[in-house]
Amino acid sequence: MTDTSTPTMQDRITELRQRQSRALEMGGEVGLAKHRASGRLPVRERVEMLIDEGSWFEIGALGLPELRTAKHVPGDAAVTGFATLDGRNIGVIGIDSSVLAGTTAPTSMRKQGRLIEIAQKNGYPIVLLCDADGGRIPDVMGWRFSHLPLDFKTFLKPTDGGPIVPRAAAVLGPSYGDSALHASTAHFVCMTRSSSLALVGPSIVEQATGEVLTDTDLGGPDKALAIGNAHMAVETEADAMNALAAFLSFLPANSNLPAPVAPARAPRTDPAELEHIVPLGKKSGYDMRRVIEAIADADSVLPWADEWGASLLTCLARLDGNPVGIIANQPVVKAGALDAHALSKELDFVDLCDTFNLPIIFLHDVPGLMVGSEAERSGILKVYEKLALRISTATVPKLGVVIRKAYGGGHFAMGGRPTHPDFLFAWPSAELGFMAPETGVRTIYRRKLEEEFERGGIAARDALAESLEVEWTAESEPWEAAAHLSIDDVIEPGQTRSKLIQALNFAWGERPRVSSSKG
Structure with missing residues (x-):
């Protein structure tokens, strides 16, 4: 006689299959119906959609x-x-x-x-x-x-x-x-x-x-x-x-590997259009996304946290097939000035890029950091200090282009010379300095302007202010910065993409394309 009290292997396999089947039930007929009614997909359908x-x-x-x-x-x-x-x-x-x-x-x-x-x-x-x-x-x-x-x-x-x-x-x-x-x-x-x-x-x-x-x-x-x-x-x-x-x-599979390269694509916007996209007027607004479209490979730009600290754009993109992180001021939001939210976002993004071996490209058009009591209460000083240090210690290639203006602490927060960029360029339209000329003159020469007003009235004061601004502007233009090697070159707007591609190649050099600092 056969002993039916001892389970056979086939009995165990049958039990296994039953348990496996039950494991796939999720919330069952009622639970899944309720879940779908909320407009959501079951978890296993989500997984299949992803992989x-x-x-x-x-x-x-x-x-x-x-x-x-x-x-x-x-x-x-x-x-x-x-x-x-x-x-x-x-x-x-x-x-x-x-x-x-x-x-x-x-x-x-x-x-x-x-x-x-x-x-x-x-x-x-x-x-x-x-x-x-x-x-x-x-x-x-x-x-x-x-x-x-x-x-x-x-x-x-x-x-x-x-x-x-x-x-x-x-x-x-x-x-x-x-x-x-x-x-x-x-x-x-x-x-x-x-x-x-x-x-x-x-x-x-x-x-x-x-x-x-x-x-x-x-x-x-x-x-x-x-x-x-x-x-x-x-x-x-x-x-x-x-x-x-x-x-x-x-991104690479992990921080010890180089980021994956893809086939190169021409940008969606002809780089030659850059000289028309950006207005010369320092206070004229334009959308920095249009500049990015003329630099990055077509259809490669992935925004990262656009609505947080919106005066700064951060995105992943490709440059001649090479993955990069782009950090750019957004002049149509707060004129591109950086508040604590924008700096915090940038800090996280720099860390992401340096951790996963993505070079960082900075596009400067920044009037400076937000100032005042509200800015101080938001903790701008501490996050600015942390950001400047994180940029300085990042070991992936860092490339910068001053497009229109780069003033004060905003310039440093955008990868200015003290944070050790590999290459820093400027357009002919660029202005660099501690403050914008009109602000600087009225701050630094306030007493002198008041004395001129007392002597000659409004017209005399304004004439002095104008002459001082002309002098200040001459010091702020890119020619003196290039003459003193504060920047590596002044480039035409239409050359921006090609210069960045060349600079990226030389910045990586012959070393493995992996960061030596993992934040």
């Missing part, structure tokens, strides 16, 4: 909550695994908000920590698909919260001195608690217009403070973009996946 077809390699699929109830929680509301994106390895964490609102518990946290540990150890990017309503009760109550398997040393970066890996996050729904923490670690955060991002959700805020808010009021894209919690907002989840792929295409 190369057929490349998914999942881990932790059979994970279950420590505290079991009658409700089945597949994967403990998290999907983790590895895949390729454009042929390169990535690690993926996707929060499954179709079950228990994607809330975090110890098992899901272990899964995520395991994924991060493996990706960091082996040196490839981590993609975070955020959509969760914070911690799960009662799984994180009392002593369990203190005992959560979250090690900030391994969660944030390798502990063995290994390379830093890029992190890119898509915020695809209400993202609080663990999902917000994920986004805060990312080098690039893209939000859908219907998503939100904050430390905790509206229900906790109301209980703690009495403030009644919607998800959008608390952390919608407009709020998150304005303070730098996110870098881009898009309409659809497909757009978000495309944005993540575009961002990662500029």
Whole structure:
């Protein structure tokens, strides 16, 4: 007789397949229907939309909550695994908000920590698909919260001195608690217009403070973009996946590798148009994006945090196929003056570029730093000091072009000579100095102008001011800067792209195209 009490291997395989099938259920028919009704895609569809077809390699699929109830929680509301994106390895964490609102518990946290540990150890990017309503009760109550398997040393970066890996996050729904923490670690955060991002959700805020808010009021894209919690907002989840792929295409798999080069493309705007795009009048506005379009390869520009510190543009782009980071003043916002938000954004962007081996191109048209009581209360002095040091210590090539003006501390914040640029050029229209001529004359020669007014009235004072401004302007023009080697050359606007391509080649030299400082 056959002993039917002992399971056979086929019985075990059948059980495995049943458990695997249940792990793919996510929120089940009811949970998925509710999730789709909110306009969101299930997590596994998000993963498939992101990665190369057929490349998914999942881990932790059979994970279950420590505290079991009658409700089945597949994967403990998290999907983790590895895949390729454009042929390169990535690690993926996707929060499954179709079950228990994607809330975090110890098992899901272990899964995520395991994924991060493996990706960091082996040196490839981590993609975070955020959509969760914070911690799960009662799984994180009392002593369990203190005992959560979250090690900030391994969660944030390798502990063995290994390379830093890029992190890119898509915020695809209400993202609080663990999902917000994920986004805060990312080098690039893209939000859908219907998503939100904050430390905790509206229900906790109301209980703690009495403030009644919607998800959008608390952390919608407009709020998150304005303070730098996110870098881009898009309409659809497909757009978000495309944005993540575009961002990662500029970066190496980790900080020990050179950034990937692509086929060169001519710029969308003929560089010869630059002399017409930028007006000579110092106070005339123009959109610096038009200048960038005439320098960078066509269709290669990826904005990074446009709405945070909007008087400064930061973007990834390609120059003759080579990936670069571009930092440029935006004259149509605050005349391009730099406030604390703009400087903080620049600090983060310089660190991103230097960490992942992207040369930095500075396009100067800056009247200076914002001054006054509000600027001081915003902490501009401290962030300016940190930025100047970070630019100075960056070891990727740093190239600068003074387009129209570069005054005072703003010039230094844009990679001026004291921060050790590899090459610094200027257009014939450039002015450099401590202050703009009209401001400087009225500040430095205030008493002399007052005395002239007392002697000869308004006309005499204005005539003196005009002559002093002419003298000041002559000192500010690029010819004296070139004569004294404060800049490396004065170039025609139409030569900007070709000069930068040549300068970039010589700035890298024969060394490996990898930064020696990892910030």
